[in-house]
Ligand SMILES: Nc1nc2c(ncn2[C@@H]2O[C@H](COP(=O)(O)OP(=O)(O)OP(=O)(O)O)[C@@H](O)[C@H]2O)c(=O)[nH]1
């Protein structure tokens with residue numbers, strides 16, 4: 001890809017946004033099959049050779065942080081904990097960047113054994129996906145019977161002080177859409193921050209419909225039956241989640257909140273204008289947007305002996321042409337001109 005662009009520092013795009021938040025996928029593999037993400041039969045996994053090695057990851061992150069203004073890193077996947085060297089990768093990243101916030105998003109299936117080693121290696125904090133507190137519903141949604149392992153993993157993360165722990169939940173109509181209030185209560189009791197995520201059209205089965213998804217406004221309405229939500233006064237600062245303070249339904253004015261809840265309304269209340277994200281897939285491709293159909297390869301450049309300047313310039317090229325929103329020129333997941341990417345969320349790095 002040859003891109004005509006002005007010279008500048010950092011990861012800028014044509015719309016004036018600057019990406020400082022790097023999301024890097026450690027693997028496309030996963031041990032769950034959440035219906036909003038993966039097909040039941042799984043996907044054709046990348047070969048070991050195709051996936052970035054630990055050394056390559058450390059080099060790419062180094063270029064991002066030292067030359068391109070990356071200020072925070074999230075490791076994701078696929079399921080990052082299925083990668084055998086995940087603890088070593090965190091340790092190497094921490095050694096190279098003592099002050100970099102390094103977070104991880106995980107389904108927690110393999111977390112019981114890894115939480116303490118990850119903390120010791122220098123992981124800053126963790127986000128965990130949990131859509132329901134009912135083991136049968138969990139098995140239906142994820143197509144795997146690992147509910148108990150996930151709960152144990154969350155407890156291990158808490159014990160290892162990987163907080164503030166954030167819990168991500170996607171509500172699916174007719175499956176777990178009645179579970180929101182219960183999940184919120186459970187999280188508030190434990191001091192976890194629950195965030196509800198609107199389902200996006202990133203499922204490998206291409207089963208998403210605008211009418212079928214549960215919207216942010218529906219979520220707020222349902223939660224308001226049991227709680228009072230009021231906007232969190234803290235600055236949002238480009239974060240996908242809009243946060244609300246949560247109080248009991250009949251709280252008196254001035255009562256302290258029980259905690260906060262976030263709603264990530266990528267579909268109905270998009271936040272693309274403030275997007276600060278750049279993504280690297282497990283095989284080393286830059287995706288400037290979750291919905292990009294253009295990908296720019298850094299891995300072959302790296303393996304071909306390119307120096308850091310060349311790699312940084314290619315990354316800047318990729319970000320310069322970042323689409324305005326939702327992979328196109330305007331917001332509109334599900335609009336007539338929206339084209340769902342070939343990749344599922346698991347293969348992008350959520
Ligand atoms: N549309 C859109 N959705 C995103 C983007 N990044 C994250 N999300 C959604 O937000 C969900 C939660 O992401 P997490 O991996 O927990 O990270 P986060 O919410 O950015 O992280 P925090 O800094 O902990 O708030 C993802 O599963 C996506 O559904 C993005 O760039 N665009």
Ligand SMILES: C[S@@+](CC[C@H](N)C(=O)[O-])C[C@H]1O[C@@H](n2cnc3c(N)ncnc32)[C@H](O)[C@@H]1O
Nearest residue numbers: 036037077078079106107129168199200345350
């Ligand atoms: C792709 S997963 C990767 C990390 C890890 N496997 C996990 O589930 O936390 C990251 C996040 O993406 C979310 N996700 C997956 N598919 C999604 C979709 N179609 N719409 C919205 N969020 C989705 C999941 O709920 C999860 O919180």
Ligand code: SF4
Nearest residue numbers: 030034037078107346
């Ligand atoms: S959401 Fe995460 S845990 Fe679920 S299938 Fe996708 S990658 Fe796996």
Ligand code: SF4
Nearest residue numbers: 272275289290325326
């Ligand atoms: S859809 Fe694309 S532009 Fe919008 S917030 Fe997500 S990554 Fe950023």
